[in-house]
Amino acid sequence: MIEQHIVTYREEANELLAELETSLLELEENPTDEELIGRVFRAMHTIKGSGAMFGFDEVAQFTHEVETVFDLVRNGKMTVSKLLLNLTLRARDHIKSLLDASVSGEESDRAEGEAVIAGLKQLVPSSPNEPSPPPVQSQPAPDAEAETLKTWRIRFKPCPEIFLSGTKPLGLINELRELGTCHVVAHTAGVPVLNDMNPELCYIYWDIILTTARGMDAIKDVFIFIEDDCELKVDLIDDGGTGDTDLDYKKLGDILVERGDLSPMEIQKILGLQKRFGELAVAVGAITPDKVQSALVEQQHVKNVRQERATQESTSSIRVPAEKLDLLVNLVGELVTVQAHLSQTAALHGNTDFASIAEEVERLTNDLRDTALNIRMLPIGTTFSKFKRLVRDLSQELGKEIEMETEGAETELDKTVIERLNDPLVHLIRNSIDHGIEMPDVRLAAGKPAQGTVHLGAMHSGDSVLITIRDDGAGLDKEAIRAKAVERGIIAATAELSDKEIYNLIFAPGFSTAAKVTNVSGRGVGMDVVKKAIEGLRGSIDITTAQGTGSTITLKIPLTLAIIESLLVRIGPDYFVMPLSSVEECVELTRDNIEEAHGRHLANVRGAIVPYIPLRDQFSISANRPDIEQIVITNIHGTKVGFVVDSVIGEHQTVIKSLGRMYRDVRGISGATILGDGTVALILDMGLLLQSAEALEQGGVSSAAPM
Amino acid sequence: MAKLIMTADDSASVRQMVSFTLKQNGYDVLEAVDGKDALVKLSSQKVDMLITDLNMPNVDGLGLIRGVRAGALNKFIPIIMLTTESQDGKKSEGKAAGATGWIVKPFKPEQLIAVIKKVLG
Numbered sequence: 139m140i141e142q143h144i145v146t147y148r149e150e151a152n153e154l155l156a157e158l159e160t161s162l163l164e165l166e167e168n169p170t171d172e173e174l175i176g177r178v179f180r181a182m183h184t185i186k187g188s189g190a191m192f193g194f195d196e197v198a199q200f201t202h203e204v205e206t207v208f209d210l211v212r213n214g215k216m217t218v219s220k221l222l223l224n225l226t227l228r229a230r231d232h233i234k235s236l237l238d239a240s241v242s243g244e245e246s247d248r249a250e251g252e253a254v255i256a257g258l259k260q261l262v263p264s265s266p267n268e269p270s271p272p273p274v275q276s277q278p279a280p281d282a283e284a285e286t287l288k289t290w291r292i293r294f295k296p297c298p299e300i301f302l303s304g305t306k307p308l309g310l311i312n313e314l315r316e317l318g319t320c321h322v323v324a325h326t327a328g329v330p331v332l333n334d335m336n337p338e339l340c341y342i343y344w345d346i347i348l349t350t351a352r353g354m355d356a357i358k359d360v361f362i363f364i365e366d367d368c369e370l371k372v373d374l375i376d377d378g379g380t381g382d383t384d385l386d387y388k389k390l391g392d393i394l395v396e397r398g399d400l401s402p403m404e405i406q407k408i409l410g411l412q413k414r415f416g417e418l419a420v421a422v423g424a425i426t427p428d429k430v431q432s433a434l435v436e437q438q439h440v441k442n443v444r445q446e447r448a449t450q451e452s453t454s455s456i457r458v459p460a461e462k463l464d465l466l467v468n469l470v471g472e473l474v475t476v477q478a479h480l481s482q483t484a485a486l487h488g489n490t491d492f493a494s495i496a497e498e499v500e501r502l503t504n505d506l507r508d509t510a511l512n513i514r515m516l517p518i519g520t521t522f523s524k525f526k527r528l529v530r531d532l533s534q535e536l537g538k539e540i541e542m543e544t545e546g547a548e549t550e551l552d553k554t555v556i557e558r559l560n561d562p563l564v565h566l567i568r569n570s571i572d573h574g575i576e577m578p579d580v581r582l583a584a585g586k587p588a589q590g591t592v593h594l595g596a597m598h599s600g601d602s603v604l605i606t607i608r609d610d611g612a613g614l615d616k617e618a619i620r621a622k623a624v625e626r627g628i629i630a631a632t633a634e635l636s637d638k639e640i641y642n643l644i645f646a647p648g649f650s651t652a653a654k655v656t657n658v659s660g661r662g663v664g665m666d667v668v669k670k671a672i673e674g675l676r677g678s679i680d681i682t683t684a685q686g687t688g689s690t691i692t693l694k695i696p697l698t699l700a701i702i703e704s705l706l707v708r709i710g711p712d713y714f715v716m717p718l719s720s721v722e723e724c725v726e727l728t729r730d731n732i733e734e735a736h737g738r739h740l741a742n743v744r745g746a747i748v749p750y751i752p753l754r755d756q757f758s759i760s761a762n763r764p765d766i767e768q769i770v771i772t773n774i775h776g777t778k779v780g781f782v783v784d785s786v787i788g789e790h791q792t793v794i795k796s797l798g799r800m801y802r803d804v805r806g807i808s809g810a811t812i813l814g815d816g817t818v819a820l821i822l823d824m825g826l827l828l829q830s831a832e833a834l835e836q837g838g839v840s841s842a843a844p845m
Numbered sequence: 846m847a848k849l850i851m852t853a854d855d856s857a858s859v860r861q862m863v864s865f866t867l868k869q870n871g872y873d874v875l876e877a878v879d880g881k882d883a884l885v886k887l888s889s890q891k892v893d894m895l896i897t898d899l900n901m902p903n904v905d906g907l908g909l910i911r912g913v914r915a916g917a918l919n920k921f922i923p924i925i926m927l928t929t930e931s932q933d934g935k936k937s938e939g940k941a942a943g944a945t946g947w948i949v950k951p952f953k954p955e956q957l958i959a960v961i962k963k964v965l966g
Contacts, residue, residue: 143858143861143865147858150856177902179900180855183900184859184900186929187856187859187950188858188859188950191951302914302921302943303940303943303945304922304923304945304964305923305945305964306923306965306966308966309963309964310966312966338921362946363940363945363947363963363964366940367940
C-alpha cells in the first residue's frame, strides 16, 4: 500500500515541479503578483509536507529551506529579485534530481543543494535565522513515574463557546476515564433557566478525581487541543506513596480551600457555627451545593484508593471455603469428560476446523484441570506439626527419649489426600515409637545414643509424593515376624518367603508384633488398616529394615484423587482403565506365544520372563478372544507383571468416580470413570488383582479373598 | 453506521493516504481537492468530521474552517487541520477560525487514527 502512495506522490511532485517552473517564469514578468507568489509557496509546501509523509526526508528538508524564503516573500518581508528566481529555479531542478535519485537509487549532488541554500540564505534580510522549529508532535515519553498509582484532581472548565470548535467535552472526560479510576462531578450551578439558555453554549464545568498510573503529561495530552479554550487545573492530591498509611483524607473545608472555592477566612467563620461543615457552608450561601458535593466525592475517592492500596499490601491471598474448591474440581472433572466427548466426536467427523477447536478446548481443559487441582494443594507441613506434639506426649508416657525431625514440610499434596493421610501417619509414628525405638538403657547398651530419632519426610517423585517414616530403633525381627505369622495361621510353617515378603507380613490382617497390647499401639487396629487406608488413596506402602539399626516405611501417594492419567483398554465389549503411573509398556500376545509357553501365563519380553494375568479370565468375560491380544506390562511394588487385554486404546484423562455402596467392596476395582461417549469404564486396582492372582496360584493360602 | 469523514487536501498523495487509512479503519470518506470544493460538498452533505490541509488553492484551510462553522449543516463537527512544523502560528489561527485540533505533518497512519478517535469522542 505504501508503494502505491509513493508512486502517487512522485507523479504529484513532478506535476507540482512543472507548475513551480511555470509560476517562477511568470513571476519573472510580474514580480509583485501575489497570486503567483502564493502558488509558488503552495507548490513547495505540498512537496515538502507530502514528501515528509512518504519518507522523502531529503526532499522535505531541502524544500523546507526554500519554502522558508518564499514565506518571507509572501508576507512582504522580501521582494522577488532576479537572483532569487535564479536560485529558486536551481532549487526546483535540485528537488527534481532528488526525486529522480530516489527512483534510480543514485546519489544526488549534495554540493548543489548546499550551494543553493547558502545562496538563498544570503538573500534573506538580516533577520536572525528563525530558530529551528520544535520537532514533530512526538508521542509523550513514557512516564518515569509509571507503576505507582497517583490521584489527581482535575478541574475542567471549558469556555462557553467550546462546542463551536467541534470539541466534545464528554469525549475528553471519557478519555480521562480510560486512564484510570475516575469520579466525575458536573457543576451545573451555572446553567441558566431555559428561557435564557443558548443551546450552543456550554454552561457546565467538571471536577474529575482520577487515579492513574500515568503522569501529568498523559492528563494534559487529553486536553491538548483546547489548552487555550478552557480553564484547566490539574493537582496531585495523592502521590501513591506508602508513607500515607492514614486512610483519612483531608477535611472537606481544606479541600475547598485548596480548590480555591472558599478562603480560609470564610472557613473559620463557618466553623464557628458548629454544624456539619458541608451543610453549613451551603446554608450560609458561601458556596453552591454542587461544589460541596464535588469535594465530598474527592474525599471518598481518595479514601477508597487508599483503602484498596492498604488491602492490596496486606493480603496476596484469599480464603475460600473448601467446599467451593471441591465443587470447582468436580466441575472441572465434568468438563474433562465433556471435552473427551468433544474430541472423540471431532475425530469422528474428520472436519479439520472442528478438530482444531476440539484441540484448543483440550489444551485449555488440561490447563484448567492442572490449575484447579493445584488450588487444592496444601503443604503437608500442616500435619507434620501435629505429629511433633504426638511424639513428645508419647515418648514421655513410655519413658523413652525421642526427638522428631521433619523434612520437606513444604511438599504440596491435595487437601483431601492430606486429610486422609492423617490417621495412617499417626498409626505409623506410634508404631515407630512404641515398637521401634528402644528404652534408653537398651539403646545405650547397644552403643546408640540414649535419645532415639523419628524422621518424618516428604518429597515429590513424579506424579506422586513419597512420605517416609524412619526410626533408628531396633528394626524388624525377621524370625519373630515369621513365627508370629505361622502362629496366627497367616502363612504355612513351611512357606518359603523372601525377606521382603516376611516384612510385608506385618501388614497382614490380624498381625501384631507387640508382645503386649500397650496403650499406645495395638488397639485392635493393626498395620493392615494402615495399608488399606493407603491403598484407598491409590498409594502403596513399602518397608525396609535392618535389625538393630532401625526401619523405614515409605508411603507413595498420588498427588490427587480427582483426576489421573491412565491407559484405556478394552476386553470384549468392556472398557477398563489402568493408572498410567504403573504402566511400563505394551507388547503383543499371539496364539503362538501362548502355545510356546505351554499354557503357563508367562511371556517372553526381550528375553525376560514376565508373568501375566489374563483379565478376560479374571472377569469371566465370554466374548470372542482375538487372535492377537495385548499385554500391558506394569510395575507393581517392584514386580513386573502383565495384564492381558484385547486391545489398548490409548492414554486417557480419567476423572475418578467412586463406586456406589453396593460395589464398594469389589476387589480389584478401585472406581469408575465415564468415557467421552458416555460408556462407563472401570478403574483397575492392579495391586489387588496381582494379590488375588498370586493367591489363586498358591492355592488360596494367602490373605487375599478370591475374586 | 460508519462515520463519514471528509478529507480536503490539494495533494493527491496525502488525500490518497488519508482516505486509505480511514477506510482501513472502517470510516467512510468524502474527498475534496480544495477549500472551495469542500465547502460546496459540505453545504449539502452532513459529515461527522473534517480533516483539512491549511494551504490550498481557491479557498484555503482557514477559509474552509470558517465557512463550515458559519454554515448550519456541519456547524459543530470536529475539524482537524493538517499543519507542518513551520506553521506554529497557523495552529492558533486555525483554532481561532474554529478548528478542533491539529495533526503535524509528517504523521503516521496510527497517529491520524488516534487523533480522529480523540475528537470523535
